[in-house]
Amino acid sequence: MNTTIKSPKVYLIGAGPGNPELITVKAVKIIAQADVILCDRLVSPEILETYVNPNTEIIYVGKECSKNASTPQSHINTLMVEYALQNKAVVRLKGGDVSIFSNILDELQVLKQHRVPYEIIPGITAALGAAAFAGMPLTARGYSTSVRFLTYYKSEILSDDYWKELAVTNDTLVFYMSKGNLSALVEKLVQLEVSKDKKIAVIEQATTPYQKVYTSSFDDFKENFGNKNFASPSLVVIGKVVNLHEEFSWLNNAEQEGLYFKSVENGSLISNPQNFFEYAV
Template sequence: MSTCQNHLHRGFVSLVGAGPGDPDLLTVKGFRVIQQAEVVVYDRLVSADILALANDQAEKIYVGKQLDYHCVPQDQINQLLVDKALEGKRVVRLKGGDSFIFGRGGEELETLAEHGIDFEVVPGITAAAGATAYAGIPLTHRDHAQAVQFITGHVQKDGKEMDWQAVAQSNATLVFYMGLKQSGYIADKLLTHGLSAEMPCAIIENGTRPEQRVFRCGLSELPNVAKQAKSPALIVVGSVTALHEKLDWFHGDA
């Protein structure tokens, strides 16, 4: 009996992608789940407008990370989700962009699965798709690129080096998440493995938000231009970035 009752009172976790910044890009399901939550565990890039959708009585817990500073270590975030679910709460784990694209959502769900906690995933618009759309930069285009690669700018967990030759020779649009601090390293690797110094690049700062800014440059200039930008920002490498001048439609605060 006690085991059955424990199962009935076990909580539920919804892993929700909040999108890249503009609150209007939140999905309808994401909106509904946030409103129903009893606990909202949220990251730094979740906008105040989206957080305000939660019930006034919901417990809101900030666990945001930023470069070189983690408010709450990842293993403690994982345990927090477990603890709140075991209290019988409906928990929303709210992340910027999409939780399964460089969001460590998979790691968090693995922990929940190990504890027998039920969960669901509500996808969000990832930053690469949202920010480039608002910057007028198609990720693919028949005249420019037939493929796209999403790449983390952070050092890989196991310390292994990425296959830069394959990346540089892929003829794909390259989108680097969290790469601002590593822009010099990224540019050097791509140049060393054959990309032209004139290859068009863009840095999109605060993509889809009113304060969005777009910086354009050639690959060899990327490290210097990156010094003008602030996080959160995406680096896009590829000839599609040249279309920004023609297709730029979003003017933010302008």
């Protein structure tokens, strides 16, 4: 199918979980024709190096809340509208999928308010990429009835009744943006007598050359990982499916240390000078 983009228009695109080969064909075609790209932090630098036209303007609008160094959402909204009203094709490029734990609603509302045409292009979200590269089918028969995508970046985000339900459910739980509160999360579920046949997995920098997977029982988590500072981004998987990792993992933990994604400082992105794209099993 021939994909020809139109302007003025904003394309909200998911770039996938890290591995540059996990971006969709449609996304690549649109990126190659864009006039302006507003790029998040968790986007592979190889995607920009490989698919973006040299004449395209790239504006980094990264967010890294743990460092209090984020581009204000209001500024991103303004850039989208201003460039579109200049009769340009604008790509709003986000890591993972654009609709999972992103500010897409704010962006859709402002585009609608200013009558700017838009299109949503889905991507592989971090949970699916991380689970696949860790050998953990999220809804494996006999291990899980369904999967929930959650976040726990502040304590009041989940009610007491919901915590009780999470402790007893057979669903696989995937927590985004929760590594900073991981010890509290684990302690809460232990207090609510979470089942002993469930385990915890923390997947650092999933699908990238720096991917590492750490697993533990609830009883041993504090001793094993209570004081560990996991690299960003890290995804947390809780459930019986974590037990499948040891048997079906096909990618060894990375031997090299480092950060794959760019870091945010003073509202801008600092490039990582080292790019590694060889995936050793």
